[in-house]
Amino acid sequence: MMIKIEKVYKKFGTLEVLKNINMEVAQGEVVCIIGPSGSGKSTLLRSLNHLERISSGRIIIDSELLDERKDDIDVHKISSKKVLEICAELGMVFQRFNLFPHMTVIENVMLSPIRVKKVDKKEAEEQALELLRKVGLLDKKDVYPSKLSGGQQQRVAIARALAMKPKIMLFDEPTSALDPELVSEVLEVIKSLANEGMTMLVVTHEMGFAKEVADRVVFMDNGEIIEENIPDVIFKNPIHDRTKAFLSKIL
Amino acid sequence: MSDRMVRIVEILIDSFLPLLKAGLAFTVPLTIISFLLGLMVAFIIAIIKVLNIKPFVSIASFYVWIIRGTPLLVQLFIIFYGLPSVGITLNAMTSAIIGFTLSVGAYGSEIVRAAILSVSKGQWEAAHALGLTKKKTLFYVILPQAVKVAVPSLSNSFISLVKDTSLAAAVTVKELFQVAQQITARTYEPLWLYMEAAAIYLIFCTILTFGQSKMEVWFSRHMAQ
Numbered sequence: 339m340m341i342k343i344e345k346v347y348k349k350f351g352t353l354e355v356l357k358n359i360n361m362e363v364a365q366g367e368v369v370c371i372i373g374p375s376g377s378g379k380s381t382l383l384r385s386l387n388h389l390e391r392i393s394s395g396r397i398i399i400d401s402e403l404l405d406e407r408k409d410d411i412d413v414h415k416i417s418s419k420k421v422l423e424i425c426a427e428l429g430m431v432f433q434r435f436n437l438f439p440h441m442t443v444i445e446n447v448m449l450s451p452i453r454v455k456k457v458d459k460k461e462a463e464e465q466a467l468e469l470l471r472k473v474g475l476l477d478k479k480d481v482y483p484s485k486l487s488g489g490q491q492q493r494v495a496i497a498r499a500l501a502m503k504p505k506i507m508l509f510d511e512p513t514s515a516l517d518p519e520l521v522s523e524v525l526e527v528i529k530s531l532a533n534e535g536m537t538m539l540v541v542t543h544e545m546g547f548a549k550e551v552a553d554r555v556v557f558m559d560n561g562e563i564i565e566e567n568i569p570d571v572i573f574k575n576p577i578h579d580r581t582k583a584f585l586s587k588i589l
Numbered sequence: 590m591s592d593r594m595v596r597i598v599e600i601l602i603d604s605f606l607p608l609l610k611a612g613l614a615f616t617v618p619l620t621i622i623s624f625l626l627g628l629m630v631a632f633i634i635a636i637i638k639v640l641n642i643k644p645f646v647s648i649a650s651f652y653v654w655i656i657r658g659t660p661l662l663v664q665l666f667i668i669f670y671g672l673p674s675v676g677i678t679l680n681a682m683t684s685a686i687i688g689f690t691l692s693v694g695a696y697g698s699e700i701v702r703a704a705i706l707s708v709s710k711g712q713w714e715a716a717h718a719l720g721l722t723k724k725k726t727l728f729y730v731i732l733p734q735a736v737k738v739a740v741p742s743l744s745n746s747f748i749s750l751v752k753d754t755s756l757a758a759a760v761t762v763k764e765l766f767q768v769a770q771q772i773t774a775r776t777y778e779p780l781w782l783y784m785e786a787a788a789i790y791l792i793f794c795t796i797l798t799f800g801q802s803k804m805e806v807w808f809s810r811h812m813a814q
Binding site: 388389418425429434437440449498 | 716717721
């Protein structure tokens with residue numbers, strides 16, 4: 339298993355945003371998480387690289403313990419060095435891109451291989467060029483992010499995450515901040531990654547995309563996993579009433 | 590022209606060069622050296638606070654509290670007139686540089702810290718997700734963006750410092766204002782001499798303000814957002 343989430347709870351003060359989450363993602367699997375806003379989808383995703391700390395439960399990434407806590411106290415103290423090592427295996431793409439505005443496109447992509455993996459500059463550059471070709475932005479390599487459209491920025495963000503050669507990619511509503519006409523160019527890139535066998539966890543509101551790409555769809559509501567199944571079942575014959583209600587509103 | 594007018598004009602002309610020289614020999618170096626050292630202190634203090642480097646955070650806060658809560662003139666007196674009684678004797682210029690450096694460091698650290706905090710949280714998160722440590726994130730991602738935010742405020746402190754250096758006259762540094770005082774004592778024309786001194790400060794600050802706006806343009810162009 340690439341990702342194992344066991345009995346995870348998360349509280350913000352008295353508000354319980356994750357309730358007994360259990361989930362596994364196998365190598366090469368593409369899992370889409372859907373659900374209404376505030377259902378805890380993003381929080382769950384962000385727990386997988388310590389951007390949020392869980393309150394209780396256990397998270398294992400590629401057989402390495404990332405977090406084990408009970409009532410907001412570490413059961414096992416994981417060193418920050420270890421956390422960053424595990425983070426480097428997880429590529430993350432954010433809703434708001436979060437590119438580094440003071441660096442050109444290629445510098446954005448080269449930063450972490452050079453500074454974290456100590457790859458030499460020449461090699462990092464070749465690899466960055468290859469990744470930019472892959473996301474179709476080779477001609478923008480020396481441009482600053484502010485000169486790019488949202489869709490282009492998000493594709494750069496994907497290339498930047500891939501530069502660390504992650505084993506797993508996490509997408510946190512990657513198209514939610516985009517103008518409608520820019521959504522498909524980003525989804526195409528994500529699809530091509532799926533076809534290459536990348537393990538992916540995607541929080542999304544794009545039901546068409548989830549239908550087409552996901553091996554499994556997880557529906558979350560109010561901090562709980564309500565049901566999970568192959569897309570055909572979730573979208574055509576959902577078992578749970580809450581899933582039906584949500585889908586009828588959105589489709 | 591009356592005799593008095595002629596005399597005043599003569600005094601102003603005769604004193605212009607000594608005043609300018611004092612400005613160039615003491616005021617300008619005092620400002621520049623104190624500012625550069627102060628900036629280093631400011632960045633170190635701000636980084637200690639932002640990264641919450643445990644044993645030093647309270648020392649840093651204590652330092653900022655003391656310097657911001659006491660008058661600069663009093664600090665200068667303590668350094669120059671006070672320290673000799675515990676065996677630390679510093680010459681006037683060194684005392685002034687230390688005093689101004691500490692002052693720039695304390696106020697500047699708050700400017701730099703605020704600038705660091707103004708960089709969006711998403712930048713820290715993206716860097717963390719890429720595996721960068723907090724330290725590397727700060728140096729490669731956050732500080733370059735924070736500097737751009739801090740430049741206008743820091744240039745303001747620089748211009749304030751030019752004028753504050755006149756306080757060094759009180760600890761016997763032969764800077765512009767001290768020389769003006771000496772000439773006044775000889776000629777008994779305080780109004781005209783202090784006006785002349787003020788005019789020279791004004792010239793310095795005008796040049797610096799011009800440089801500041803150039804620098805801001807440079808930063809906004811070369812640190813494209």
